[in-house]
Amino acid sequence: MKKLKIGITCYPSVGGSGVIATELGKLLAERGHEIHFITSSLPFRLNKVYCNITFHEVEVNQYSVFKYPPYDLALASKMAEVAKREKLDVIHVHYAIPHAICAYLAKQMVGGDLKIVTTLHGTDITVLGYDQSLSEMIRFGIESSDRVTAVSHALVKQTYDLLKPNKKIETIYNFIDERVYYKKDTYSLKREFGIKEDEKVIIHVSNFRKVKRVQDVVHAFHLINKEIDAKLLLVGDGPEMTSVSKLVRDLNLEKQVLFLGKQDNLDELYSMSDLKLLLSEKESFGLVLLEAMACGVPCVGTNAEGIPEVIVEGETGYLCEVGDIQAIAERAIQLLSNDVLHKQMSEKAIQVAKEVFHTGTIVSEYENIYYELIDED
Numbered sequence: 001m002k003k004l005k006i007g008i009t010c011y012p013s014v015g016g017s018g019v020i021a022t023e024l025g026k027l028l029a030e031r032g033h034e035i036h037f038i039t040s041s042l043p044f045r046l047n048k049v050y051c052n053i054t055f056h057e058v059e060v061n062q063y064s065v066f067k068y069p070p071y072d073l074a075l076a077s078k079m080a081e082v083a084k085r086e087k088l089d090v091i092h093v094h095y096a097i098p099h100a101i102c103a104y105l106a107k108q109m110v111g112g113d114l115k116i117v118t119t120l121h122g123t124d125i126t127v128l129g130y131d132q133s134l135s136e137m138i139r140f141g142i143e144s145s146d147r148v149t150a151v152s153h154a155l156v157k158q159t160y161d162l163l164k165p166n167k168k169i170e171t172i173y174n175f176i177d178e179r180v181y182y183k184k185d186t187y188s189l190k191r192e193f194g195i196k197e198d199e200k201v202i203i204h205v206s207n208f209r210k211v212k213r214v215q216d217v218v219h220a221f222h223l224i225n226k227e228i229d230a231k232l233l234l235v236g237d238g239p240e241m242t243s244v245s246k247l248v249r250d251l252n253l254e255k256q257v258l259f260l261g262k263q264d265n266l267d268e269l270y271s272m273s274d275l276k277l278l279l280s281e282k283e284s285f286g287l288v289l290l291e292a293m294a295c296g297v298p299c300v301g302t303n304a305e306g307i308p309e310v311i312v313e314g315e316t317g318y319l320c321e322v323g324d325i326q327a328i329a330e331r332a333i334q335l336l337s338n339d340v341l342h343k344q345m346s347e348k349a350i351q352v353a354k355e356v357f358h359t360g361t362i363v364s365e366y367e368n369i370y371y372e373l374i375d376e377d
């Protein structure tokens, strides 16, 4: 098979869409393709040198005539420059706004056969899609792409319901690097954190935005901790942090709740955890669930958007209604107080992560889309 030249644009800082875009680029490079990241800074997961991955930084000049620096135009211009010079076959953009529009502009500038693949990740539809100043633009970006994918069936449906684009949207699930996310021995790490051997560990990882409902995690933990000796690891940071830390103080949980801030080596933190809580009201997929499952951690999540496509109810964890703290705590207690059930769910979580979200298969799905586009010419 011909090796391809692929441009990738994403938000390079912490966030699931940037993680998926970067991991995809790395795995495609390992298959011999030439990868060009066109982003505002070095993607944070691009933590190793590859001979066939190049990073092209989008720089925005500030002039006094501009009230706002024109990042979108600088990105489109950089995409066109790189596409022309490197003879890219495809530009794959992650997150519709502004990336799909910038790619469309770049395609107009270079002419020729440049193909655009757009992957929708969630809030680009479920939040921005409700903004009337952007919704028409998002639909235009989707319809102008050569192929469009979304990370769950739920997100495909929401996109059609909300924007009604005249375009086929395919589901391609998210994936993790199985060489990183697997269960490790964390006996000494647990001791370093001052967690007793028989104490259960519950973990929540997010960007602490309102939609993640981290306060529900703390309220549920408060109930769980009345029955079970446990610690709660809160990983990440964001706008709700002040309110969450106040709640932890008000509920007198300071000794049980560990605030770890943003962390890189999540695999180690998952490996010492017994349960993952993700109680969002909006979540197109929930990549952090898959990361936890691959490390053998059963999950209790909300019945929201794409979460039921990741957690297999009663097999790898449980689903509860958004905000139903009582039910969430009951499910968590049931799971944490029954070693046999916990072991079964932990094993099933690893199996589902490997089989349903098999990395090689998912990378091939993207690769097939690129080849199909090239073959169309």
Ligand code: GMT
Binding pocket: 014, 015, 016, 017, 018, 020, 095, 121, 122, 123, 126, 151, 174, 207, 209, 211, 282, 283, 284, 285, 286, 287, 288
């Ligand atoms: O979770 C976030 O708010 C970050 C956001 C992003 O754009 O990076 O995550 C979205 O994309 C991830 C990767 O596809 C999904 O796993 C997350 O579920 C999705 N977040 C939401 O839908 C809120």
